[in-house]
Amino acid sequence: MKKRNGVGEAIVLSTMAAGFMLLSPDNAKAAEAGATTDPLITKDEKFDTEQTLRYGHKGLSVKAIQIELMALDFYSSKLDGVYGRNTQQAIKEFQFVHHLKVDGIAGPSTLNKLFSSIDTKTYQQFTSTKLLNGDKGEQVRQLQEKLSRLGYFSTTIDGKFGPLTKGAVLDYQNRYGLKADGVADSTTLKHLFTNQNVRGKTITVRSVKKQTNFSVDTSIIKHATSLIGIPYKWGGTSPSGFDCSGFLQYVYSQKGYTIPRTVSDIWNFGVNVSKPSIGDLVFFQTYKRGPSHAGIYLGDGKFIHSGSKGVTVSSMNTSYWQERYLGSKRIVQYN
Missing domain, CATH: 3.90.1720.10 (endopeptidase domain like (from Nostoc punctiforme))
Incomplete structure (x- = not known):
């Protein structure tokens, strides 16, 4: 998170978390009381990344964290807004992968990293999207950029889903055992935008003597x-x-x-x-x-x-x- 004049700048929620009111731990009990009603929130609601959430906390802030962790495939349990063992372990896994202090506590450094995942937010826009040959636009451009970062697309990023983009999608699908049809459906897009690997990375190994x-x-x-x-x-x-x-x-x-x-x-x-x-x-x-x-x-x-x-x-x-x-x-x- 960036700070301006010592004041924390809130981060906009991802689309997936936009349906939940985000509260600090002090307000968690109030959130629980109204958990059965539709939250009054728009997709521009802010998430306070200066708060600290830990084991035992409850509320919609915890649920928002669970949603983000689930989008990154770190959490697969119930979205219940309870910071229990499963949520704590998911946070530890997330911290470990991102070289943060592994303590299972969702403090400012962990929350900033969790809610600033560009690839995850990009994927969340695609949960019901299917991109295929002939499509054009910003979503195709983002698809090409991600394929390029992973080493599957090496030509001009132009936002046009043509034969080269289809071929890159096919290569990716074949590599990871997905349905190989060259169509970027929700399954392929989820796998792609949560993939942190880089294809073809070569590192020189020192010569071995004696x-x-x-x-x-x-x-x-x-x-x-x-x-x-x-x-x-x-x-x-x-x-x-x-x-x-x-x-x-x-x-x-x-x-x-x-x-x-x-x-x-x-x-x-x-x-x-x-x-x-x-x-x-x-x-x-x-x-x-x-x-x-x-x-x-x-x-x-x-x-x-x-x-x-x-x-x-x-x-x-x-x-x-x-x-x-x-x-x-x-x-x-x-x-």
Whole structure:
């Protein structure tokens, strides 16, 4: 949020949240009392991003947050206006992906990020839209821009849905297993405008010299799994709490390996493998272009990592991780 002369500037609600009156926690009880009536609000109603919402709060402000989280596929539970465990966990997941402090509290920094997602607001305009060959206008231009950012559209962005735009939509649909007909229906548009991945991102891997062991060290798994349950801690590098790369660095240090501190540096440090074996590292693109999250592959499509829930095991086969998977690397020993 921008501030002018020390005064917070409110953010306009997205279309999806426009049907709800947005109140501060102090007014939440009043909102509950009138929850069964139609709220008196227009789509230009403002949301106060200077407030702080947390576990236990209730009201239409909480419902608005749930709606935004649902639009981004972080929340799939009931839109009940209750800041319970599911809402708290969704906020943690959102904070983790966007490199915010992971505390499950919807404070100003989290609310500003949540309500300023241009791609989400763009998608919300398209919930009942179908764009196809021959269409023209602003919505087609926004579609082309998003396809371009994801690496599927490389020609002039002109707002005209022609053969090249259709081909880009087809490529995208085939890539993610959507109905491949070249028509940008609501399913394709939702997937597209909530996709933070970037296609074709290439990062130079340093040359490897004097390799003494190119095989994967599967014994690393024993050390990694012994840490399951340790909480996530921003900047954490010890068993009192780990962030993503801090966890990897600690685990490998237990086997005498020295690896870089950041995910991007670890990516450049490792050796490319076509597909992961047990003990290899798997990398994902989350909040920015290029590798920003990583874990250790356990086999059977699972990996262990330090995320918003702490050190835990996740499946690479879920839509979230599938869409963000970048590749695999192997850590080797050097003379």
